[in-house]
Amino acid sequence: xxxxxxxxxxxxxxxxxxxxxxxxxxxxxxxxxxxxxxxxxxxxxxxxxxxxxxxxxxxxxxxxxxxxxxxxxxxxxxxxxxxxxxxxxxxxxxxxxxxxxxxxxxxxxxxxxxxxxxxxxxxxxxxxxxxxxxxxxxxxxxxxxxxxxxxxxxxxxxxxxxxxxxxxxxxxxxxxxxxxxxxxxxxxxxxxxxxxxxxxxxxxxxxxxx
Numbered sequence: 001x002x003x004x005x006x007x008x009x010x011x012x013x014x015x016x017x018x019x020x021x022x023x024x025x026x027x028x029x030x031x032x033x034x035x036x037x038x039x040x041x042x043x044x045x046x047x048x049x050x051x052x053x054x055x056x057x058x059x060x061x062x063x064x065x066x067x068x069x070x071x072x073x074x075x076x077x078x079x080x081x082x083x084x085x086x087x088x089x090x091x092x093x094x095x096x097x098x099x100x101x102x103x104x105x106x107x108x109x110x111x112x113x114x115x116x117x118x119x120x121x122x123x124x125x126x127x128x129x130x131x132x133x134x135x136x137x138x139x140x141x142x143x144x145x146x147x148x149x150x151x152x153x154x155x156x157x158x159x160x161x162x163x164x165x166x167x168x169x170x171x172x173x174x175x176x177x178x179x180x181x182x183x184x185x186x187x188x189x190x191x192x193x194x195x196x197x198x199x200x201x202x203x204x205x206x207x208x209x210x
Contacts, residue, residue, distance in 0.1 A: 003159035005199050007166050014191040018184075021078045025187035028074065028084070032067045033183075036060065065096045065103075072136045075187075075194040095135055102131050102142045126160045127153045133197040152200050160196075167192060 070089030114121030130149040174185025
């Protein structure tokens with residue numbers, strides 16, 4: 001099956017969107033990085049016990065879930081020509097359990113696949129990667145979001161693999177640029193994923209209506 005998107009087009013369009021709100025998107029990512037660092041720093045004494053370690057990891061996981069859900073919503077807001085709203089984090093927080101469990105299922109599946117000669121793990125990661133977008137965009141449930149991502153990526157594994165390599169390259173460049181570049185690279189990478197989801201989902205919806 002032919003690719004439904006071109007990497008060059010995804011990159012250029014995503015960069016245009018990212019650049020339009022770079023200070024907000026980068027600022028939010030930096031804020032999350034600082035918050036995570038503070039939690040890790042102040043949580044170090046508590047991690048001496050099993051209970052303390054569980055509490056610190058649970059707090060980190062909750063904050064991480066809230067951030068990712070809100071950040072994905074910010075990306076879609078930017079694509080829609082809107083200014084990213086901080087209120088998105090509160091609105092999306094009700095989906096924490098759905099997102100956490102779906103992420104856990106995907107993580108386990110990818111881990112098992114990786115143990116089985118790595119390739120199956122990569123394949124599963126590519127096929128299931130849009131579950132979070134479905135949770136944010138269409139308020140899908142745990143299994144539904146994974147199923148829809150699987151269906152959406154059918155026949156697009158190789159293009160998505162090449163896109164993933166491009167994203168890794170962007171992340172490497174961001175790290176090379178005195179690490180500060182990562183705060184620009186990260187929003188761009190997330191934007192590329194969200195834009196690709198929108199593009200594939202739009203094509204899929206159009207095809208189903210015909």
